[in-house]
Amino acid sequence: MSLFSLSRKMKKLKLQKKNAQQQNDQLSKAIHSSLQDQINYIKEKTGNSIDIVIRKLQLKDGKGPDVAVVFVEGISDSKAINDFLIESIINKSTVPSSRPIFEILFEKVVALGDVKEITDWDNLYLSLMSGESIILVDGAQKALSASTRGGEQRSIEEPGSQVTVRGPRDGFTENIRTNTSLIRKRIQNPNLWLENMKIGSVTKTDVSIMYIKGIAKDEIVEEVRNRLKRIEIDSILESGYIEQLIEDQAFTTFPTLYHTERPDMVAGNLLEGRVAIIVNGTPFVLIAPAVFIQFFQSVEDYYGRADIATALRFLRILIFFISIIAPAAYIAVTTFHQEMIPTQLLVAIAAQREAVPFPALVEALIMEVAFEILREAGIRMPRAVGSAISIVGALVIGQAAVQAGIVSPAMVIVVAITAIANFATPAFAVAISARLIRFGFMFAAATFGFYGIILGIIILAIHLCSLRSFGVPYLTPMAPLILANMGDTIIRLPLWAQKKRPALISSDNSNRVGDHQKPSPPEGRGMVNSVLEKGDQDEN
Amino acid sequence: MEKAKISLYQLFVLIMLFELGSAILVPLASDAKQDAWMAILVGMFGGLFLFWINYRLFLYYPELTPPEYMQKLLGKILGTFLAFCYIILFMYSAARVLRDFGEMLLTFAYLETPLFIVNALLMLVIIYAIRKGIEVVARTGELFFFFIYFLAITGFILILFSGLIDMNNLKPILEQGISPIARVVLTQSLYFPFGEAIVFSMIFPYLTNKKKGKKIGLFAIGLSGINLAITMAINIGVLGVDLTARSQFPLLSTIQSIQVAEFLERLDVFFMISTVICIYFKVSIYFYAAVASTAVIFKIKEPSKLTYPMGMVILFMSVTIASSYAEHLKEGLKFITTYLHPFFLMVIPLLLLGIAFLKNRKGGPGGGF
Numbered sequence: 001m002s003l004f005s006l007s008r009k010m011k012k013l014k015l016q017k018k019n020a021q022q023q024n025d026q027l028s029k030a031i032h033s034s035l036q037d038q039i040n041y042i043k044e045k046t047g048n049s050i051d052i053v054i055r056k057l058q059l060k061d062g063k064g065p066d067v068a069v070v071f072v073e074g075i076s077d078s079k080a081i082n083d084f085l086i087e088s089i090i091n092k093s094t095v096p097s098s099r100p101i102f103e104i105l106f107e108k109v110v111a112l113g114d115v116k117e118i119t120d121w122d123n124l125y126l127s128l129m130s131g132e133s134i135i136l137v138d139g140a141q142k143a144l145s146a147s148t149r150g151g152e153q154r155s156i157e158e159p160g161s162q163v164t165v166r167g168p169r170d171g172f173t174e175n176i177r178t179n180t181s182l183i184r185k186r187i188q189n190p191n192l193w194l195e196n197m198k199i200g201s202v203t204k205t206d207v208s209i210m211y212i213k214g215i216a217k218d219e220i221v222e223e224v225r226n227r228l229k230r231i232e233i234d235s236i237l238e239s240g241y242i243e244q245l246i247e248d249q250a251f252t253t254f255p256t257l258y259h260t261e262r263p264d265m266v267a268g269n270l271l272e273g274r275v276a277i278i279v280n281g282t283p284f285v286l287i288a289p290a291v292f293i294q295f296f297q298s299v300e301d302y303y304g305r306a307d308i309a310t311a312l313r314f315l316r317i318l319i320f321f322i323s324i325i326a327p328a329a330y331i332a333v334t335t336f337h338q339e340m341i342p343t344q345l346l347v348a349i350a351a352q353r354e355a356v357p358f359p360a361l362v363e364a365l366i367m368e369v370a371f372e373i374l375r376e377a378g379i380r381m382p383r384a385v386g387s388a389i390s391i392v393g394a395l396v397i398g399q400a401a402v403q404a405g406i407v408s409p410a411m412v413i414v415v416a417i418t419a420i421a422n423f424a425t426p427a428f429a430v431a432i433s434a435r436l437i438r439f440g441f442m443f444a445a446a447t448f449g450f451y452g453i454i455l456g457i458i459i460l461a462i463h464l465c466s467l468r469s470f471g472v473p474y475l476t477p478m479a480p481l482i483l484a485n486m487g488d489t490i491i492r493l494p495l496w497a498q499k500k501r502p503a504l505i506s507s508d509n510s511n512r513v514g515d516h517q518k519p520s521p522p523e524g525r526g527m528v529n530s531v532l533e534k535g536d537q538d539e540n
Numbered sequence: 541m542e543k544a545k546i547s548l549y550q551l552f553v554l555i556m557l558f559e560l561g562s563a564i565l566v567p568l569a570s571d572a573k574q575d576a577w578m579a580i581l582v583g584m585f586g587g588l589f590l591f592w593i594n595y596r597l598f599l600y601y602p603e604l605t606p607p608e609y610m611q612k613l614l615g616k617i618l619g620t621f622l623a624f625c626y627i628i629l630f631m632y633s634a635a636r637v638l639r640d641f642g643e644m645l646l647t648f649a650y651l652e653t654p655l656f657i658v659n660a661l662l663m664l665v666i667i668y669a670i671r672k673g674i675e676v677v678a679r680t681g682e683l684f685f686f687f688i689y690f691l692a693i694t695g696f697i698l699i700l701f702s703g704l705i706d707m708n709n710l711k712p713i714l715e716q717g718i719s720p721i722a723r724v725v726l727t728q729s730l731y732f733p734f735g736e737a738i739v740f741s742m743i744f745p746y747l748t749n750k751k752k753g754k755k756i757g758l759f760a761i762g763l764s765g766i767n768l769a770i771t772m773a774i775n776i777g778v779l780g781v782d783l784t785a786r787s788q789f790p791l792l793s794t795i796q797s798i799q800v801a802e803f804l805e806r807l808d809v810f811f812m813i814s815t816v817i818c819i820y821f822k823v824s825i826y827f828y829a830a831v832a833s834t835a836v837i838f839k840i841k842e843p844s845k846l847t848y849p850m851g852m853v854i855l856f857m858s859v860t861i862a863s864s865y866a867e868h869l870k871e872g873l874k875f876i877t878t879y880l881h882p883f884f885l886m887v888i889p890l891l892l893l894g895i896a897f898l899k900n901r902k903g904g905p906g907g908g909f
Contacts, residue, residue, distance in 0.1 A: 336649070336650075337649070337809055339806045340806055340809055342803055448650075448653075448661065449649070449650075450649075450809050450812060450813065451645060451649065451650065451658070451661070451812065451816065452661075454812070454813050454816045454817070455661055455662065455665050455816065458665055458669075458680070458816070458817065458820055459665055459668060461680045461683050461684065462665070462668060462669045462672055462676055462677075462680055465672075465676045465679035465680050465683065466672040466673075466676045473679065475679060475683065478682065478683060479679035479680070479681075479682035479683045480547060480549075480550065480678075480679060480682065481547075481549055481682050
């Protein structure tokens with residue numbers, strides 16, 4: 001190809017491009033009037049993709065303009081399209097001369113609930129790609145979109161994470177409409193508001209925010225909305241994308257948004273005034289703002305008895321600390337503070353460690369890293385191979401490492417307890433950050449013993465205190481202390497005693513429970529004689 | 541001034557932790573022999589008065605920090621000079637507290653670690669905290685306050701149950717009359733730790749409820765004084781007068797003597813943990829006051845930029861102010877409290893209050909007495 005022809009071609013291309021752009025600008029406003037042009041344009045724009053079905057139809061009496069139905073196979077409900085669109089257009093539509101065909105279609109023919117009129121191409125493609133059917137009419141510079149979203153989707157199942165013994169069994173699915181319906185079924189109130197937006201310049205993902213008007217704080221809702229609107233990214237494939245783009249502080253291992261698969265948990269949080277962010281294509285719904293203590297709460301705490309829930313909360317806080325500092329404390333004690341251990345145990349540990357050639361830190365690192373590898377392998381492996389992993393883990397790393405004199409049995413116990421503690425943390429997001437912080441504490445302990453650990457804890461506390469989630473301090477209601485909300489933190493008071501919603505999160509409407517809700521038996525039957533006698537008579 | 545809000549409860553917690561900070565470590569008021577606890581209580585009442593002076597002064601200018609109202613009261617040059625003196629006092633005090641702590645750690649746990657390393661680690665943590673702002677420090681205070689009190693009460697119960705306290709050690713009360721107590725109060729316990737609460741003048745402007753701040757502050761100082769007095773009384777009860785006075789860290793010795801149920805012994809690590817936390821708060825607050833005052837005087841927009849250089853100064857000062865711990869203690873409990881503190885913690889605030897009163901005779905202060 002000669003240079004000349006190339007440059008000419010370039011020019012032509014540029015011209016074409018320019019023309020196309022101009023055309024585009026016009027087209028984003030107006031839809032062509034000729035049906036054939038419309039169809040051609042759709043074909044061109046979608047690259048003749050075979051799942052885009054364009055069906056040309058004629059009205060019942062054969063008169064009148066041609067009509068075409070366009071939809072994307074697989075993401076639309078083909079039964080609805082066949083029965084209520086194509087069927088009715090072919091069999092029911094007649095054209096009176098008085099009114100334009102378009103209005104007739106709109107009012108009488110299309111037997112579907114949600115039908116909209118579209119006048120520009122951008123909206124047309126948005127509707128088409130989200131599973132709606134487009135009805136084009138020859139001669140009309142507009143189109144109809146009929147809601148026929150559907151296609152294959154996973155049915156509602158029990159959520160894989162956050163399993164409970166007592167509580168509802170349904171979990172979110174990948175479909176945003178199913179998810180919102182699961183929440184709406186629980187909160188049957190017109191004040192449950194849902195706002196939709198499309199995020200992702202390429203994927204155009206549906207993202208909804210859901211909140212209860214009057215309970216959620218308006219500033220927080222506004223903040224969530226603004227942060228979502230600010231997002232400019234090509235794709236949103238999971239709610240984690242959103243989370244990373246709207247969290248308050250990027251450099252922290254702690255999650256400042258809560259994510260859950262449980263509709264009852266979302267409902268509970270909405271009732272506390274929080275905002276749910278639901279993303280199409282993932283069962284994980286984000287909840288904002290999230291505070292630290294939330295990650296130690298489980299829905300079951302609220303369904304079960306308060307005293308037991310309180311005990312479990314204490315246990316979980318303990319678990320969190322164990323999973324952070326257990327190996328560090330072991331290292332500190334064996335290298336710096338031997339005097340802390342009772343003599344007999346000290347002798348036993350010293351005897352075990354005699355055969356081990358490494359300092360405690362190296363020993364701990366070997367075991368921890370080995371365990372992390374095991375855990376990672378356990379997640380990635382196909383299920384059939386999984387049992388092999390556990391055998392290797394138990395025998396080689398547990399038994400053989402001790403016998404080979406690489407680690408001491410006490411260390412194996414410590415690492416095992418840490419691992420179990422880590423698994424027992426209710427929220428995975430916090431468990432995984434504890435997993436990381438643990439290594440920092442191990443190094444601190446190996447260099448400075450308990451001084452290092454306590455400095456680490458102070459740094460951790462400073463860090464946690466400095467975090468905010470949508471403007472709400474991360475450690476509320478402990479720091480800053482809000483006494484009225486302490487009933488749902490490390491202790492869980494009975495529902496009748498938790499009168500207030502979280503102060504910094506919910507708006508004014510803060511009384512949840514009526515007065516005098518504390519249950520009591522109808523009549524005292526204890527030591528009061530008259531009542532006792534009366535009761536006896538009743539029973540005769 | 542940064543944008544921050546401190547609640548009354550946070551003020552209470554900070555004052556408590558600040559007062560307990562290093563005072564609980566050292567043989568406080570040990571010159572008063574077995575009546576040390578009494579000297580502490582009397583000093584506490586004096587401290588209440590000093591706090592009242594400072595708060596009263598603050599109420600004349602409820603939106604201003606001390607350097608600003610000093611400039612207003614004394615004129616630009618003199619006020620700036622005085623404020624500068626206070627900055628140095630605060631930094632010096634921070635360095636002293638850091639040294640107290642470093643020495644304590646070296647004596648009982650890290651015999652071969654250099655003082656510099658121990659101090660530097662804590663200082664880095666404090667710099668990190670101050671960079672995050674006073675609000676964060678206050679919130680960490682709320683978190684650790686429960687923890688410290690839990691440890692303290694547990695320790696108290698353990699000492700009680702191990703039957704270590706010998707009440708005879710505390711007798712005879714007022715053996716040599718009131719004069720030794722009065723001397724100790726005037727030269728020591730009035731200023732250290734109670735008079736030191738003057739640093740909180742830097743925090744008052746952030747208070748959400750300025751009217752009630754005085755009550756809460758007085759309450760906190762009172763409670764901390766009672767706690768210190770109890771601690772000192774226990775120390776003397778357990779160790780006896782001689783040992784308490786000679787011991788570098790009487791509370792540590794007391795805790796080391798706990799032996800309950802065969803396995804609750806050697807609890808010094810818990811002592812260390814609570815000490816690190818208390819010292820962290822004391823140095824943080826001094827350091828914050830120094831940084832914030834400097835930012836005000838020199839009109840620095842981002843006080844966080846000052847944290848590293850000033851933190852380094854405090855760190856080096858803490859290592860170099862005394863060649864040995866004995867010298868350090870002597871300076872601290874004798875020289876500083878006899879010459880430096882009365883002037884800066886009592887005379888000048890009184891003087892300022894007098895000037896403020898004269899200047900504002902007509903308008904009157906923002907809040908009531």
